[in-house]
Amino acid sequence: MIVTRFAPSPNGPLHLGHAYSAVKAHDLARAAGGRFLLRIEDIDGARSRAELADEFRRDLEWLGLEWEEVPAQSTRLDSYEAAARDLMARGLLYRCTCTRAEIEALEPTIGPEGLIYPGTCKGKAFDPSRPSALRLNIEAALAETGPLEWEDERAGVVTADPRQFGDVVLVRKDAPASYHLAATLDDAADGVTLVTRGADLVFASHIHRLLQALLGLPVPRWHHHALLVEADGRKLAKSRRSGERGYGLAEMREAGEDGRIVAEKLRLDQIPHGISLSRYPPDGT
16 A cells, blocks of 8 residues: 655745645555555754644645644654664764864865765764764665665666765754654654655655665655746745745635645646746656
């Protein structure tokens, strides 16, 4: 059975890009007689707002989608801690006290997700008086797993290349887990078989495939869909307040627009409100 999910964070209102992703995941599951799940990813500290999760449910109902809700991330902290303890005991994590400014001062190389951490804290004693994150020692992890692959519905079989990210953070200084660790564990716990998300997250799948191998988790398939972009080519994003500038689902809903019509236009790639569809990255890798 195909199981997909939509997993928004309640740190800002949803926009048309979220709607596109939710409709894709919903329809892929329904077409195969599968299940479409809603998971609230609410471990982003003070930025997470419970009232927004209620707005998200109203947004999905307005779009005409049906879903099963699974436990929110805030109820799963024990599983993140257990996984981190396991990886730490195996020598695959190390503490890092570096700030972003300190990393930038080292003029590190740039990878798909931004700065590549140069490993400053690796193998060094850390200062317990400073906040620390836990980073994954990529080379040690790959020595344990060997070569890995994952399957994308658009790109086919992809060779995992987590080295391009450097030693990523798995437990943040300000949160009990990073996106990489939490989403990987949650998808396994929820039985997700088809991870459906935007093409901007295709790179994260390289890290998630590595974590699945390290933690003995089932391996889903992935479906990375196109992105909705504005006239300047930049994707809709909460960081750009896209949910509050005419593209927000709550805005549209409160203005009296018909959500089912909006959803149907998204299905047909007839994007409303002057937004266009980007095929980036064109090959899904």
